[in-house]
Amino acid sequence: MLKGWLVLRELLRGAAITGRHFFANMTFHTLKLFGIRAKRRGAVTIQYPEERKALSPRHRSLHRLRAREDGKPSCVACMLCVTVCPSECLSVEAAEDDDPEIQKTPARFVVDLNRCCFCGFCVEACPVDAIRMDTGEIRLAASTRAGLEISLDKR
Amino acid sequence: MSEVKMVGLTIDGRTVRAAEGTNVLQAAEQAGISIPHFCYHPAFEAEGNCRLCLVEIEGLPKLDLACSTVVREGMIVRTSTAPVLEARKDVLEFLLAEHPLDCPICDKAGECKLQDYYDRHGLFPGWFLEAKEKRQKKISIGKGLLLDRERCILCTRCVRYLRKVTGTGELGVFERGVRAEVGTYDDAPIDNNYSGNLVDICPVGAITDTDFRFKTRAWFLEKRPTVCPRCSRGCAVIVESVSGYPLEEGERRVFRIRAGENPAVNGYWICDFGRAGRRDIDEGRQERVIKSASPESELSWQKALADVMARIRSVPGPERAAKVAVILNSRMTREELTLAKRLFAEGLSLDKIFFADPKPGAADGFLLTEERVPNARGVLQAGFSPRLPDLDALAASVEVLLVFGSHLLDHFSEEAVSRALAKIPSKFLFSAHTGPLDRLAEIVFPLAVSAEKSGTYINIDGLRQSFGRAAEPAPGVVSEHEILGCLAAGLGLNVGEHDVR
Ligand code: SF4
Ligand code: SF4
Ligand code: FES
Numbered sequence: 254m255l256k257g258w259l260v261l262r263e264l265l266r267g268a269a270i271t272g273r274h275f276f277a278n279m280t281f282h283t284l285k286l287f288g289i290r291a292k293r294r295g296a297v298t299i300q301y302p303e304e305r306k307a308l309s310p311r312h313r314s315l316h317r318l319r320a321r322e323d324g325k326p327s328c329v330a331c332m333l334c335v336t337v338c339p340s341e342c343l344s345v346e347a348a349e350d351d352d353p354e355i356q357k358t359p360a361r362f363v364v365d366l367n368r369c370c371f372c373g374f375c376v377e378a379c380p381v382d383a384i385r386m387d388t389g390e391i392r393l394a395a396s397t398r399a400g401l402e403i404s405l406d407k408r
Numbered sequence: 409m410s411e412v413k414m415v416g417l418t419i420d421g422r423t424v425r426a427a428e429g430t431n432v433l434q435a436a437e438q439a440g441i442s443i444p445h446f447c448y449h450p451a452f453e454a455e456g457n458c459r460l461c462l463v464e465i466e467g468l469p470k471l472d473l474a475c476s477t478v479v480r481e482g483m484i485v486r487t488s489t490a491p492v493l494e495a496r497k498d499v500l501e502f503l504l505a506e507h508p509l510d511c512p513i514c515d516k517a518g519e520c521k522l523q524d525y526y527d528r529h530g531l532f533p534g535w536f537l538e539a540k541e542k543r544q545k546k547i548s549i550g551k552g553l554l555l556d557r558e559r560c561i562l563c564t565r566c567v568r569y570l571r572k573v574t575g576t577g578e579l580g581v582f583e584r585g586v587r588a589e590v591g592t593y594d595d596a597p598i599d600n601n602y603s604g605n606l607v608d609i610c611p612v613g614a615i616t617d618t619d620f621r622f623k624t625r626a627w628f629l630e631k632r633p634t635v636c637p638r639c640s641r642g643c644a645v646i647v648e649s650v651s652g653y654p655l656e657e658g659e660r661r662v663f664r665i666r667a668g669e670n671p672a673v674n675g676y677w678i679c680d681f682g683r684a685g686r687r688d689i690d691e692g693r694q695e696r697v698i699k700s701a702s703p704e705s706e707l708s709w710q711k712a713l714a715d716v717m718a719r720i721r722s723v724p725g726p727e728r729a730a731k732v733a734v735i736l737n738s739r740m741t742r743e744e745l746t747l748a749k750r751l752f753a754e755g756l757s758l759d760k761i762f763f764a765d766p767k768p769g770a771a772d773g774f775l776l777t778e779e780r781v782p783n784a785r786g787v788l789q790a791g792f793s794p795r796l797p798d799l800d801a802l803a804a805s806v807e808v809l810l811v812f813g814s815h816l817l818d819h820f821s822e823e824a825v826s827r828a829l830a831k832i833p834s835k836f837l838f839s840a841h842t843g844p845l846d847r848l849a850e851i852v853f854p855l856a857v858s859a860e861k862s863g864t865y866i867n868i869d870g871l872r873q874s875f876g877r878a879a880e881p882a883p884g885v886v887s888e889h890e891i892l893g894c895l896a897a898g899l900g901l902n903v904g905e906h907d908v909r
Contacts, residue, residue: 331512332625332654341653347622353545357513357622380512 308389313373315390316364318405319383325350326406328383330359334375342368343375359406366393366401417483426479433461433474436487443487444496444525446611447563448475451676452572458503458563460525462495463487471495493529500530506541506586508558516613518626522561541586550578550597551680552618553606557589560614566590566606573677574774576600590614601772604683605676608667619686620664624650633668634878635865636682637739637858640779642867643678644668647689647859647878662689662859662879672871679776689879692841694854696884700847709886710894712851717898719808719834720756733760733806735797737813738781740888741863742872745783745790747892747903753791755901760806763787763794764815777868782858785866799824803831810836812855812888814843838891856887863889 274296281295299306308314321327330347348360375384384405395401413428419436426435431454433443446458454475462471466484471491486492503522511517543557564581567590571577578598582591592598598606607617629648636645646668651660665686667678697707699715723731734752736745752758768778787794796819802809809832816825822844829835829848837849840857858865860881864874881887896903 329512330622331517332628333512335654336625336627344654349622356546 302392308391312389312391313371313376313386315366315388315393315403316375316384316386316405317388318359318362319385325355326359326362326383327381328359328362328379328406329355329357329381330362331357331380333378333380334384337374337378339372339374340368340370342366361404362406363402363404366403367398415479415481415483417479417481417485419485420487428479430479431475432463432465432477432479432483432485435479436474436485441487443474444521444529445475446521446561447565449565449568449609449676452565452568455564455568458499458561460496460499462492462499464489464492496525496529497532500526501532503561504530504534505536506558507561508540508545508556510559513622514556514559514613515616515621516559516610516626520613521611543589547591548597549592549615550599551603553598553603554616554618554621555590556614556616559612560590561612562588562590563611564590565609565611566615569606569609570598570600573605574600574602601679601681601776602677602774604680605667605678608676617664623663624654624661628654629663631666632876632878634859634875635782635873636665636678636685637782637865638682638685638688638780639775639777640782640784640868641673641775641777642782642865642871642873643674643682643775644670645678645682645685647686649879651880660880660882662686673867673873674775677775679772679774681776688841689857689859692843693857693882693885694839694842694846694852695882696854698846698852700850709853709884709891712853713891713894713898715851716810716836717895719836720895720899723807725757728756729759730805731807732756732758732810733762733797733802733808734758734810735762735764735812735816736787736792737763737815738765738779738784738787738794739813739858740783740786741858741861742783742786742790742866743863744888744892745786745792747889747896749790749792750903751892751896751899751901755896755899755903760797760802761792762797763792764796764811764813764819765794766815767818779868782865782867785868785870786864789866799828803828806832808832808834808836810838811845811849812838814839814841814845817844838888853891854882854885855891856881856885860885861887861889 278295281291281293284291285295318326318328330345332345335343335345342365344363345359346361347357350356350358373386376386414425415428416423416425417435419439419441422439424435424439426438433445433448436443443461443463445461448454448461456473456476459473461474463474464486465472465477504526507522511523517523545556545558547555549555562581567579567581570579578592578596579590580593581588583589604617606615628650630650631646631648633644633646636643646666647662648664648666649660649662655661665683667674667676669676697709697712699705699707699712720732736748752761766780769780771778799820826848835849836851837845838853838855840855846852859878862876864872866872
């Protein structure tokens with residue numbers, strides 16, 4: 254009996270808190286709508302995905318390989334990112350470039366987003382600043398595992 | 409034997425005794441003090457051109473070269489005083505002033521002495537503003553070797569190696585001063601069977617091998633020693649492989665075979681033929697048990713071996729000598745051969761035990777021998793008298809044939825072998841590599857190659873050399889030792905598991 258009453262009391266308390274926030278927010282948003290300045294603002298809610306928030310300049314999103322001036326990838330397939338990656342999700346294979354000043358270029362550069370933890374270590378490790386995580390692409394989802402294995406050299 | 413005179417000296421406050429005539433660098437090394445050096449190599453005379461090995465010797469006004477100073481009684485050497493450290497730094501700075509710093513694309517990175525020494529003794533900021541000298545970066549100098557003149561530090565190890573060890577002298581230093589460079593004479597390429605050692609001794613990435621080029625990075629390699637199985641010299645080699653990341657999960661690849669050190673056999677060198685043995689480990693391998701009656705089905709070797717045992721058992725004991733035959737080879741380890749002896753000759757009392765080995769090649773007068781198998785002495789010691797089978801006689805009488813290895817084809821034509829095998833009701837092949845014999849056998853078993861086994865080989869001079877597993881075999885791949893042990897157990901024969909040597 255006592256227990257049942259206690260539960261009911263807590264439920265009502267919860268409903269009261271929700272209701273208080275709802276009406277307070279509605280009041281402040283309505284005031285703003287009519288151009289009346291109040292001391293407080295209503296809670297900020299973004300209608301994602303119709304509405305998007307700007308990403309911070311330091312954000313980390315999907316990787317990309319930067320290109321040289323002539324369009325070749327600037328990656329030299331040194332595999333330092335492969336070495337540093339704590340999730341072991343990078344796979345790079347090197348190929349020969351005919352230019353003796355370049356020599357080494359990636360034949361295959363795959364990042365497995367199934368495993369990537371977006372730590373950005375690969376970006377830090379790169380000696381030629383070839384890999385960056387600034388594409389702004391954060392909506393990364395696929396219906397197959399293979400769909401999240403992304404070839405950066407073929408984009 | 410002449411007495412070796414010992415002299416006593418002090419290095420870094422430690423009292424060291426070294427044989428007369430050794431240099432300070434060696435004496436320090438024997439005492440566990442390493443002095444950085446590029447040009448000195450224990451196999452040749454010191455040349456003293458890199459100047460990194462400078463040390464302080466009491467009584468001398470200036471720093472002196474450890475590699476070309478012979479030890480004297482009572483000498484006092486200091487290897488890490490402030491002037492020595494300063495000098496080392498300066499030498500490294502001179503070398504790096506002209507170095508391209510293309511470590512990201514250099515195959516030597518991770519095992520480069522210049523990198524290591526900069527890390528340990530340099531760590532100065534670069535303040536050389538002038539443009540670096542441009543040189544040729546990719547010159548083919550023969551036998552799949554590439555020379556990068558920007559990376560070369562002119563230690564002349566390669567030049568001295570080709571003069572003193574192979575005696576072929578294909579490389580020389582041309583021009584002088586800042587224009588000095590290593591090259592071949594009149595562009596006559598390097599052409600000897602020991603060229604791969606140049607890659608091992610070049611302290612930087614100036615000489616690299618196209619076979620290893622860009623395949624992986626040195627720090628991923630797992631390096632394990634073994635004995636080269638490609639001839640009866642039995643040189644010490646190091647098998648360098650990667651298993652798993654950054655390769656696919658479960659994938660294993662052997663990227664390189666390098667010379668190991670063994671003063672009793674090969675010193676510091678191996679031949680190019682042995683180095684190419686990398687391919688034997690990785691290419692054309694038998695991957696699973698294949699039963700010709702149902703080639704698609706997945707079968708474990710233990711299950712498949714039950715068929716072999718059933719066939720042997722179906723031949724009544726007294727008739728086995730005539731009707732069961734085995735063909736072995738001299739690549740099997742000493743332990744496996746003893747097991748084979750006890751199982752086939754003593755346990756099953758077989759008469760028909762044959763050997764089929766690769767055909768002998770030409771010896772080259774240095775390390776490579778004629779016999780292209782590692783354990784011919786082991787075969788004799790195990791009590792076998794190796795002989796080739798007579799195919800017609802085999803076909804006429806034998807009912808069950810076990811073949812280890814695929815070297816029958818080195819001695820008989822494929823046609824002759826298939827004709828003979830067609831007449832034998834049951835034949836089983838145990839082989840590491842795929843080949844034309846596969847389709848003739850009832851069951852094919854995937855065997856481990858010697859780098860995937862542990863055991864003992866006895867080399868051409870009768871030296872016993874035991875080795876451990878240098879690369880992990882793929883799942884399902886099995887050694888002769890396991891096959892023979894399992895056969896013996898299944899047939900109820902006591903082969904004394906514990907003293908098979
Ligand atoms: S962000 Fe981190 S986990 Fe993802 S690929 Fe780069 S190093 Fe690996
Ligand atoms: S190529 Fe290598 S071994 Fe030969 S001189 Fe240059 S640095 Fe020394
Ligand atoms: S090792 Fe002594 S000068 Fe090079």
